[in-house]
Amino acid sequence: MSAAHWRRAMNSAAASALARGAGVPARVPASRSRPPVARPVEVDPYADSSAPRWLKFLWRHLGPRHVLLPLLALVFPLVATPFFTFQVAAQALVLGLVALSLTFLAGYGGMVSLAQLTVAGIAGYSVAIFGVSGTAVSLGWPWWVCVPLALAIATVCATLIGWLSVRTEGIYTIMITLAIGVAFYYLVLQNYSVFNGFQGFQKVYPPTVLGIDWRSPLPFYYLCLACSLAGYLVVKWLVRAPFGIALQGIRDNPRRMNALGYNVVAHRVAAYAVAGLIAAVGGVLLVWYNGLISPGSVSTTWLINILVIAVLGGMRHPIGSFVGAVVFVLLQTFAIDLIDRERFNLVIGGVFLAIVLFSPDGLLGLWAWLRSRFGPEQAVTATTSNSRRRT
Amino acid sequence: MKKAKRIWMGSMLGMAATAVATTGPAWAQGAPVKIGLLATLEGPFAAGGADGMRGAELALAQRGGTVAGRKVEIIKASSNANPDVAVNAVRKLVEQDKVDIMVGPLSGSEGIAVKDYSKTQPNITFINGGSGAQATTLVNPSPNFFRFNTEGAQWMVGLGKAAWDKGYRRVMVIAEDYAFPYSQVQGFMAEYCRLGGKVPLKAWVPLGGKDYASTIARIPKDVDALLVVLGGADAVNFLNQYEAAGGDKPMMGGSITVSQDVLNYRGKRRDSLVGTISAGPLADAYDGAAWKQFVDAYRKAYPVSAGGYPSPSLFALVYYTNMKAALDALDAVKGDLSGGQAKYRDALQKLELRMPTGTVRLDGNRQAIGTTFVTEVVKDSGGNLTTRVLRKVENVEQLLGMPRDQFKIGTRDEPSCP
Numbered sequence: 001m002s003a004a005h006w007r008r009a010m011n012s013a014a015a016s017a018l019a020r021g022a023g024v025p026a027r028v029p030a031s032r033s034r035p036p037v038a039r040p041v042e043v044d045p046y047a048d049s050s051a052p053r054w055l056k057f058l059w060r061h062l063g064p065r066h067v068l069l070p071l072l073a074l075v076f077p078l079v080a081t082p083f084f085t086f087q088v089a090a091q092a093l094v095l096g097l098v099a100l101s102l103t104f105l106a107g108y109g110g111m112v113s114l115a116q117l118t119v120a121g122i123a124g125y126s127v128a129i130f131g132v133s134g135t136a137v138s139l140g141w142p143w144w145v146c147v148p149l150a151l152a153i154a155t156v157c158a159t160l161i162g163w164l165s166v167r168t169e170g171i172y173t174i175m176i177t178l179a180i181g182v183a184f185y186y187l188v189l190q191n192y193s194v195f196n197g198f199q200g201f202q203k204v205y206p207p208t209v210l211g212i213d214w215r216s217p218l219p220f221y222y223l224c225l226a227c228s229l230a231g232y233l234v235v236k237w238l239v240r241a242p243f244g245i246a247l248q249g250i251r252d253n254p255r256r257m258n259a260l261g262y263n264v265v266a267h268r269v270a271a272y273a274v275a276g277l278i279a280a281v282g283g284v285l286l287v288w289y290n291g292l293i294s295p296g297s298v299s300t301t302w303l304i305n306i307l308v309i310a311v312l313g314g315m316r317h318p319i320g321s322f323v324g325a326v327v328f329v330l331l332q333t334f335a336i337d338l339i340d341r342e343r344f345n346l347v348i349g350g351v352f353l354a355i356v357l358f359s360p361d362g363l364l365g366l367w368a369w370l371r372s373r374f375g376p377e378q379a380v381t382a383t384t385s386n387s388r389r390r391t
Numbered sequence: 392m393k394k395a396k397r398i399w400m401g402s403m404l405g406m407a408a409t410a411v412a413t414t415g416p417a418w419a420q421g422a423p424v425k426i427g428l429l430a431t432l433e434g435p436f437a438a439g440g441a442d443g444m445r446g447a448e449l450a451l452a453q454r455g456g457t458v459a460g461r462k463v464e465i466i467k468a469s470s471n472a473n474p475d476v477a478v479n480a481v482r483k484l485v486e487q488d489k490v491d492i493m494v495g496p497l498s499g500s501e502g503i504a505v506k507d508y509s510k511t512q513p514n515i516t517f518i519n520g521g522s523g524a525q526a527t528t529l530v531n532p533s534p535n536f537f538r539f540n541t542e543g544a545q546w547m548v549g550l551g552k553a554a555w556d557k558g559y560r561r562v563m564v565i566a567e568d569y570a571f572p573y574s575q576v577q578g579f580m581a582e583y584c585r586l587g588g589k590v591p592l593k594a595w596v597p598l599g600g601k602d603y604a605s606t607i608a609r610i611p612k613d614v615d616a617l618l619v620v621l622g623g624a625d626a627v628n629f630l631n632q633y634e635a636a637g638g639d640k641p642m643m644g645g646s647i648t649v650s651q652d653v654l655n656y657r658g659k660r661r662d663s664l665v666g667t668i669s670a671g672p673l674a675d676a677y678d679g680a681a682w683k684q685f686v687d688a689y690r691k692a693y694p695v696s697a698g699g700y701p702s703p704s705l706f707a708l709v710y711y712t713n714m715k716a717a718l719d720a721l722d723a724v725k726g727d728l729s730g731g732q733a734k735y736r737d738a739l740q741k742l743e744l745r746m747p748t749g750t751v752r753l754d755g756n757r758q759a760i761g762t763t764f765v766t767e768v769v770k771d772s773g774g775n776l777t778t779r780v781l782r783k784v785e786n787v788e789q790l791l792g793m794p795r796d797q798f799k800i801g802t803r804d805e806p807s808c809p
Contacts, residue, residue: 189597190568290478291507299473345433
């Protein structure tokens with residue numbers, strides 16, 4: 001959803017309110033009901049059919065890729081090896097989920113926070129501390145207590161981080177969130193009574209629920225897929241909801257939104273809270289994926305890696321974070337097979353540089369460029385159906 | 392038209408992904424034995440990791456790359472001393488590259504994490520690389536994880552007595568804040584405290600820390616010496632800053648402090664390193680014939696011009712040890728890894744490994760019983776710093792001669808004698 005979208009939405013809402021007010025003047029004072037809700041009205045080509053609303057919605061918004069991609073994701077573990085299912089696909093989904101929270105904050109809220117992995121780390125550490133692990137420091141509470149608790153703690157922390165950093169802009173936001181991330185790293189590194197210092201927590205495994213061992217590759221993959229899909233849909237829905245529209249307005253012009261009566265700080269802090277919850281889910285999955293958490297898991301390397309994933313995929317669409325995560329994980333895993341074992345980081349860095357250099361919008365930008373280059377009919381229809389389909 | 396094209400592209404992508412996913416695993420159990428080799432080629436132990444790889448490769452090269460007629464193929468992987476990275480790398484070697492035997496990792500908490508992972512792969516044999524955490528083989532040992540190198544506490548046996556003999560009565564400890572230095576400090580203090588020595592202060596500094604100013608400021612005036620258990624780049628950083636602060640206390644080193652990394656140090660305090668005592672599983676100047684042979688082989692394979700050290704480092708030795716054990720046992724069973732590698736593991740357990748430094752056996756937890764050297768830094772005729780053997784301690788066990796029920800794994804506070 002771009003700035004142009006938002007403006008159009010606001011314009012059409014204003015126009016429809018005007019039309020209603022002029023057309024039926026008698027009804028408004030008579031019913032004494034609330035004023036008409038400002039909502040974008042679009043011409044619905046399927047309006048005359050008798051299908052239920054949700055079906056019409058799906059029909060309008062679903063393309064083949066919306067069916068093919070989830071289908072592929074569902075079938076993938078059935079044909080792939082457990083290694084690919086677990087280490088490549090599940091890890092990519094988890095990292096993608098954490099990066100998604102950054103894409104939401106940065107792409108739609110204009111706030112680049114490096115502390116998203118820290119929030120994920122807080123959730124992961126909470127699971128390890130309250131739940132069961134191989135370390136004596138852990139309290140050993142059951143998962144249905146410690147997982148919601150971890151999510152709550154991480155969301156509160158994310159809100160606090162947001163509350164601290166929303167008063168800053170641009171590079172200062174990056175600086176302050178980086179500082180928070182580094183501070184948390186040193187806290188867990190040097191605190192032994194709660195965080196168990198350098199050792200961290202070993203053997204933090206997902207529980208066995210409903211007779212399924214969620215640690216084994218297949219169930220864990222589907223767990224990650226479900227959480228990622230939920231996170232993705234929440235972001236997609238949120239950016240079209242009034243809150244998301246307002247957030248994008250704030251991203252584009254905070255002063256004007258302030259003048260319109262929107263509470264800029266509250267919207268931004270709320271965005272941090274939502275992103276925090278998404279990152280927290282990712283953090284719980286991440287600690288379960290690794291089976292351990294140690295200060296190395298929340299070090300600056302990983303803070304930056306999340307940013308790399310988000311930028312690599314492209315921040316113009318929530319799917320970008322997952323695309324970026326897949327490429328990132330594949331590179332991390334297999335770059336060492338391509339080149340001299342002691343120089344493989346060169347490949348990783350080189351690919352990242354090339355992508356960012358040739359496509360500032362990440363892989364999604366590259367994809368859009370390819371489509372406009374090799375799909376001539378796209379250009380003709382671009383102003384109508386295509387622009388609406390893209391969010 | 393547009394939709395058809397989209398579907399077509401989507402399905403092509405799908406097929407490509409499926410193809411990538413399915414071609415990876417399938418090649419059958421062919422002739423070569425695959426050995427996975429993991430060391431830290433990134434992070435604070437990058438230099439040590441590279442030398443560890445050299446040691447492991449040397450062990451294979453000495454057998455001409457084949458064991459009992461089967462070709463041995465090494466597949467390398469890298470980590471950065473973080474346990475999660477190490478487990479990811481090992482999982483790739485085991486599940487994707489399908490190695491038969493796994494050698495690695497290098498650092499302490501990596502070792503514990505890989506040992507935990509090894510329990511989920513009962514058909515693969517895991518042999519340690521360089522990691523020296525005590526808990527790896529003492530707490531919940533894994534039936535398929537073997538360690539042919541002695542660990543951190545064992546490496547320091549003999550140093551306590553040497554310090555006492557040098558007249559050090561009070562010693563301050565400066566060590567990195569994780570499992571391996573804990574065990575090193577324990578190995579030293581177990582003996583030193585028994586003799587009546589005092590350790591009034593232990594400073595635990597973060598791994599990879601750059602700034603030691605606050606630690607240096609805390610050094611009490613009344614200690615006789617410092618026990619510095621820092622590795623690689625950290626030790627050189629500390630030396631630089633201690634020199635700049637005008638420090639003059641004599642030092643004792645941990646096993647990875649006085650390694651070739653530090654002996655190649657070029658600072659002004661270089662000469663004051665002469666006389667530093669330390670203990671470890673190797674001594675550059677040990678004059679055993681087997682050791683001299685090993686050093687010659689190392690120098691020939693990795694001359695200084697090609698990036699090798701003047702003398703093999705500790706990591707080269709421990710990786711060499713573990714890789715040699717893997718190959719010797721493979722030779723003993725004539726390359727037979729069938730039956731979930733049961734025979735192979737039996738051979739490993741019974742192995743009497745002839746090492747350049749002495750014979751190594753395994754105890755009931757599959758942990759090495761081996762030799763420790765107490766050494767002193769001296770300057771050789773070429774101006775290189777090297778070490779001289781003060782004493783050779785044989786048959787050092789993991790429990791340091793204590794009964795199992797009295798033995799506690801070293802931590803920040805254990806043992807203590809202020």
